[in-house]
Every structure is written in C-alpha cells, then in structure tokens.
C-alpha cells in the first residue's frame with residue numbers, strides 16, 4: 001500500500017546539520033514574546049454577564065413574562081426535553097431521547113415554586129398566593145398563567161410592581177411580582193444554585209438556564225452573538241478575535257435549509273462532522289489525496305530544494321556543510 | 325508479536341531514544357518558516373499549559389477580578405489564538421505538500437484528531453471564564469450537544485466544564501499531540517514530490 005506512495009517522493013536528498021534544540025527554543029521564544037506582548041497590550045476581552053438581578057431590575061415586565069412562561073410550560077426550559085425534562089420544545093433527534101433525563105430540571109418547581117417557598121420563610125405574605133396556586137388544578141394554573149402572560153403585553157411598572165389590566169389571573173400576579181422582587185434582591189442565584197448534600201456549589205446549571213429565553217437571546221442579539229449572526233465567530237467585546245476556527249460549522253448554520261430546520265443544531269453539527277471526516281481521511285480518499293500535487297503550491301514550499309536539484313552548481317556550496 | 329515484552333522493548337527503545345527526539349541532522353528540504361509552523365503550534369500549546377497551570381492553581385474564583393490573574397488569563401487567551409493560528413497555517417503547509425505520503429497517513433489523522441479535540445478544549449475554556457460570552461455560549465451551545473445525544477456533557481454546569489477544560493480535554497489533547505509529533509519523528513518529514521524530470525520537460529509528467 002505504501003509503495004505506490006513512494007513513487008511520489010524524491011529520493012536523492014541529503015541531510016544537513018541542524019540545531020534542533022535551538023529550533024525548539026526559538027519557536028517557544030517567538031510564541032512567548034508574542035503572547036506576552038498581546039496580553040500586555042490588549043488584555044482579555046470581558047463582557048459583564050447578564051445577571052438575574054440586573055435583568056429583573058432593568059426589564060421587570062419582560063422578566064415576569066419569562067417567569068410566567070415557566071408556569072404555563074411555554075418557557076424554553078419548561079418545555080425543553082432531554083436531558084433536562086420530558087418536554088418536546090428542543091427535542092431534535094432520536095439520540096436525544098435515548099439519553100433520557102440526565103440533569104433533571106422542572107422549570108416551574110425549580111425556578112419559581114422552590115425559591116418562593118424559601119423566600120416565604122422571610123416574607124410570610126408570599127405563602128397564601130403560593131398555596132392558592134399549588135392547590136389549583138394544573139389546567140387552572142396554566143389558564144391563569146396564559147391570561148397573565150397575554151396581559152403582560154400591556155404591563156407597566158408602578159411603585160416597583162408590575163401592573164396589568166384587571167383579569168382572571170388567580171394568584172399569578174402576586175407570585176410573579178414576588179419572583180421579580182426575589183430576582184431584584186440578588187437572592188435568586190442562591191435559591192437556584194443549590195445542593196443540600198454538599199457545601200460546594202460547582203453546578204450552576206439552574207442559574208445559567210433561568211435566563212434562557214428572551215432575556216439572554218435579546219442580550220446576545222445586540223452583541224451579534226446569535227447563531228444566525230455567525231455568533232461564535234464574534235467576540236462579545238468588539239475588536240477582539242472570537243472562535244474563528246469555527247468558521248465552517250458556523251457557515252453551515254447559515255445554510256437556509258439548516259437554519260430553517262427544526263433540528264438545526266443536529267443537522268449543522270452532523271454536516272460539520274462530515275467536513276471534518278473528509279479532512280481527516282484525506283490520505284485515504286483517491287483523487288482528493290492527489291490534489292496538492294496538481295495544485296503545485298508545494299513548488300513554493302520546496303523552491304530552494306528544487307532549485308538546487310535543477311542547478312547542481314548552485315548546490316555546491318551546500319555540499320561543504322558536512323553531510324552524513 | 326509473539327513476545328509482548330520484546331515488542332515493547334523494541335518500541336520503547338525507539339520512543340525513548342535521544343536520536344528520535346533530538347536529531348542533529350535534518351533533510352535539506354525541511355528548512356525555513358514552513359517547517360516551524362508545527363513547532364510554533366506546539367510552543368503555543370506549551371504557553372497554554374503554563375498560563376493554564378497558573379490560573380488553575382489560583383482557582384476559578386479569582387480570574388475575573390484579580391489583576392495578576394487577569395494577566396495570566398490574557399496570556400492564556402492570546403495563546404489560544406496563537407495555537408489555532410499556527411495550527412491552521414501548519415494544516416495548509418502539510419496539505420499543500422501532501423505530507424501524508426510515504427506512510428504518514430496516521431500522522432495526518434492524528435493531526436486532524438488533535439484539531440477536533442482542540443475545539444472543545446478551547447470552547448470549555450470560554451465557558452468557565454464567567455463573562456457574558458461564557459454565559460451565552462453555555463446556554464446556546466447546549467442545544468447542539470443535547471440534540472446529538474451528548475447531553476451528559478452539560479455545558480451550563482461550570483463545575484463539569486472546569487473538569488473538562490482543566491483535566492480531561494487538555495490531557496487528551498496532550499496525548500494526541502504527543503502521538504502526532506512522535507510519529508513525525510519516527511517517520512521523518514516527508515520528502516518533496518519529484519519535480520526534476522517534470523521541470524526539465526516543463527509540464528506535469530503523466
């Protein structure tokens with residue numbers, strides 16, 4: 001197998017002395033100077049995160065719209081699907097179903113009810129609406145939440161409380177305003193990042209997923225970070241390089257049939273993987289593995305070598321360099 | 325492969341020999357900037373390890389607000405850029421020179437595997453920086469992994485990402501890079517395409 005490749009290679013070349021250690025130290029030196037200078041000049045790009053507290057303070061009505069969607073099952077996480085729950089909103093592929101619910105998340109309970117139960121020990125006024133909500137039928141809960149979500153389109157903020165036109169919302173407005181207050185206080189992060197068994201708090205999943213939905217997407221859109229904006233290519237701080245090595249997968253995401261697919265992520269990554277396979281298997285792909293020979297760029301890379309080969313006189317000087 | 329010990333001795337003798345790792349001669353064609361690109365990539369990886377060890381030693385809590393750690397993070401950040409930059413140039417060089425010829429196909433394959441492992445290695449690093457870029461990409465990119473049934477890797481869980489970024493992925497990548505460079509050293513760099521006759525007859529020989 002390797003033999004036919006051999007015909008592809010020159011055999012009449014010499015070895016010349018080389019200080020390999022110097023070569024290694026040289027490249028390490030170049031890189032060290034380069035990164036130290038860049039780090040000194042430009043530092044590291046850092047865009048402040050969108051905290052739950054900031055979001056609650058800055059966009060109270062939108063915040064409540066998001067938390068209300070945790071109650072009616074319309075939120076991105078509420079209806080996500082595996083590995084978080086049994087929803088269908090982000091169920092793209094059969095594999096996703098097979099892995100099952102690995103990191104259980106019940107948006108209604110984990111994002112709203114449990115934090116409010118904890119807050120109620122400090123502020124007992126939270127308890128009655130909470131009990132009223134929990135003792136209602138699921139259908140009733142969803143109906144209230146749906147009505148309130150619709151009404152929030154006309155929501156305004158008065159004395160720090162979101163107010164909507166009168167309607168049939170049950171205890172939902174009270175609960176959502178309590179959730180908003182909890183968010184504004186900054187205590188929501190503590191209520192979400194919990195693990196009663198250990199003191200470490202390494203798993204911040206619920207904190208990060210709480211804002212999944214309009215808040216994060218709007219913030220990302222204004223920074224050109226969304227997938228349809230070639231997101232990963234861009235740094236969150238203008239002027240810095242992003243993950244430009246993701247150009248090909250990002251480009252695939254822009255293909256109309258991928259972008260419009262309900263399984264966009266699965267399709268884009270699968271196609272990206274095929275691209276990688278084509279690269280990785282290049283040596284084994286007949287025809288494709290001959291392409292560099294026809295492109296001829298190698299003639300530039302080995303220009304000096306070929307020159308010496310075709311001009312034996314020019315190589316004379318080099319012959320004195322102690323050949324093995 | 326009758327005797328495993330004999331086979332291992334033979335393989336290790338070559339793998340651990342200074343002749344393999346510290347050659348004093350190189351083929352005459354393997355000179356110049358084009359042949360520095362792989363070493364520049366590897367050197368960037370060394371810079372990544374050093375700055376990464378500094379960051380890991382101080383712990384994730386101080387990265388975002390401690391001035392000295394910010395500098396280490398900046399070095400780390402620019403080393404990532406250098407790493408991919410040189411890797412891409414190296415990739416072009418080895419592609420245009422058909423460097424998989426003469427039993428070097430596995431070398432190419434290991435390079436390609438290094439590239440695809442480097443991507444999540446860098447990505448998980450972005451995820452544990454803790455700024456908006458982290459936050460957004462953790463939440464945004466989870467859908468792709470989940471869709472492919474890889475949801476065990478839970479991008480919004482910074483603890484898991486820390487382990488992935490600081491141990492699992494760099495260790496894996498180090499082994500792959502080691503294997504890649506080892507194969508280059510054992511096989512030697514690929515000789516040029518023959519050209520002399522062609523040059524004489526002025527056009528591509530059939």
Ligand code: HEM
Nearest residue numbers: 359362363365366418423431432435436438439508513514
């Ligand atoms: C982690 C990134 C990588 C590192 C650190 C690395 C390092 C190196 C080094 C030090 C060499 C020795 C020759 C030279 O420096 O030009 C080399 C050669 C080679 N690399 Fe890489 N490489 C990487 C990625 C890749 C990729 C992505 C590919 C291709 C898909 C690749 C394919 C090759 C091949 C085929 C050779 C043999 C070259 C020859 O015989 O002339 N490498 N690599």
